[in-house]
Amino acid sequence: MLNTFKKALKIPELRKKLVFTFLMLIVFRIGSSIPVPGIDVAVVKEAINQHGGAFALYDVISGSALSNFTLFALSVTPYITSSIIIQLLAVAIPSMEEMQKSGEQGRKKLASWTRYLTIMLALIQATALSIGMFRSALMSDSIMSTVAVVLTLTAGTAFLMWLGEMITEKGVGNGMSMIIFFGIVSRFPNDVKQTIALAKAGQINYIQIALFLLISILIVVGVIMILQGVRKIPVQYAKRTVGRSTYGGKQSHMPLKVNQAGVIPVIFASSLLAFPQVLQLFIKNPTYAQFVAKWFNGTQAPGIYVFSLLQFVLVIGFSYFYISITFNPVEVADNLKNANGFIPGIRPGKPTSDFITKSLNRLTFVGAVFLAIIASVPTMLYQATNVPFQFGGTSLLIVVGVAIETAKQLESQTVMRNYQGFLK
Template sequence: MASAAEQLASNLNFSAFAKADELKRRLLFTITILIVYRFCTYVPLPGIDPDALARFFEQQRSMGGSMLDVVNVFSGGALQRMSIIALNIMPYISASIIMQLLTTMSPALAAMKKEGEAGRKKINQYTRYGTVLLTAVQGYGLALTLQSGGMVSAENAGAFFQASTVISLVGGTMLLMWLGEQISARGVGNGISLIIFAGIVAELPRAFAQIATSNMSTLATLALIAGAIGLIYLIVWVERAQRRILIQYPKRQMGNRMFQGDTSHLPLKLNTAGVIPPIFASSILLMPLTVASFSSSQDGGPAWVNTFTALLGQGQPLYLALFAAGIIFFAFFYTSIVFNPSDTADNLKKHGGFVPGIRPGKRTAEYINYVLVRLTVVGAIYLAIICTIPEFLRAKNAIPFALGGTSFLIMVNVTMDTVAQIHSHLLAHQYEGLIKKSKLRGGRKK
């Protein structure tokens, strides 16, 4: 017989949305924050020469594009307009990576993480300090390259421009970080992921226009559309794939009543890390490449910079190899952070659950880890293929980054997670309605 939760889930529909006031407020809040984010992409840094900046990006596109296009898509066009959020949320992601690495290496930080909510707040505070430091360093480097590249008006060049750029970029990145946290706390979905998602979606019209005005044949365009549809289907199929480990619970007696044993499943996703690995790998590769791309625009740039950008250019073997290696590393690293087999085995043991044929405790943890590692191998290979092969084809055929594998992976995953949260809110609203009805019926009987 289906449980009450299963019955509610099967009857779940959006007709209940009109009565879910809390969900509507959350959705409206999320949309408002994303609109604010889009407005911020049009607030320029002080002192920038817009004509020189436009000529620089036009030159980059005429040369077949560069890594600047990738950063520009992630920032929703903010880099091309050189707005106060040109660095987007990438410094915060880089600081999060550093903090998570330090947490695994430092016993003090590891102990702090186990303190619960208080420890999490402390780690988040350290992450914010790291974000400010990284943004200041990257902002200063960007100010120098803009100034030496002739993209700053002559009357504004100098120390004042450098200071104002650093302050503006730090303020913009911290604003984005705060907006993302507000969405996570008071809206629907993960705020940081939704900000990246909004940036990619905002660049889709320009990507479609670029395809429409290109010399691509009709057959190639149809092949691109078919490939995009197939890629979306593959991502949805893999992201929903699970390996379910059977869990059994023995018979137990409570008072004078004997309860029969029950069975359930421990679901392990094929891709436990989600979109984090490609985002982390991109953030590590993109910032040095961005500075190098700006530097190479200065009268040809130093020879070593040109060599560096050439080796790590779009579709180049070294870039694809480093990108794939970063994705695989972060797939294992992030999975080890979000899922601890030992803790799961201990929780099962406390509640009397066990895997058939496996002893509770250490043996169960080893078995769960055995399954998880093999799932992560498949998931990491899937992520590497999804993100690198379309990247190679995109570079060879001048396809915009917004139509690449990484972009589709982020858009599909964020959409699925957000829809799942909406369903959860609707389900909770239906539960509240049932509880109220039961109370009313109980009062009438009395």
């Protein structure tokens, strides 16, 4: 990865893209440091500390912008949510599915709908934060003050969405992914500082730190192996003769990723588990508050064990659900048949789709269990070692996944530029 980065810096065009990406990410960090006017940040931090399980993931993704209640407090979560909604609707609604397959114009229209839905969701979330969850943090109860906070948060999300699209268009990597990646990584220096301070104070020992680092390295290695893991189903294309020319007869493969669902099931599970704690902010009932604090607390026993078990089960369930609506084995088998391709030993048509379904279910089980373990282990690791690196499974998957994809993109562009130079 470092060699790829060094080679990219030697190519003027890629160097410009890297500099542009870096400058845009600096703009993101500057915006993440500008507080929203009319908000008492101390009250927000206290509320997040009390209900950490509900806001921990969003605070990590935003690079602590939520706990500091800055311009980018909502981060790109409205955009992620709207993208998932549009993707699911494209599967459920035939007209949207045709639009998705119709080419560049159809995809541009869906992208436009995603932007509009992002603004709507940002407006709803900003309103919920301002007059619901953090109402006590408002310095003034006037309507104008509340509207100003809501519009500021919505505008921050809109600007961040534009920033991500500019990085995708003129920079390196996927803009939204790079923003999330940079937000997560930006917390590491502070975590290192806290760890050193706790070690000097004698609250944690160096054996705990060493154990934490060892397990963290093993987790990252496991994440890389699963993210890169692919089952290659062999595919043979039949020969056909047109005039004096013979076409086909080639051997290829159909790649099925072990982690076909990506990080989406973990996001779904985390959002569902956060719902009881979010509901607690609206239901002022001491009995309900004690129940949530005991059984849905992701940082203390016994809630941490119940939370982790529920998360494990939900991640597996959502993995199967998401893959079932985004991957159609029947369609894949039909496309293979239309291209005169077949899997050796498997008849075209229904037997092929059944074989792909069976293979996919096995891979999904492995990938789902992996996701569930990765989602639960970091929380348990933090509980066991007390090292204040409060990263979750979702953030770990995002960081490693974005790093791998960005390195691949840089490598492919470097190879392409080298070939162009050779041809010249």
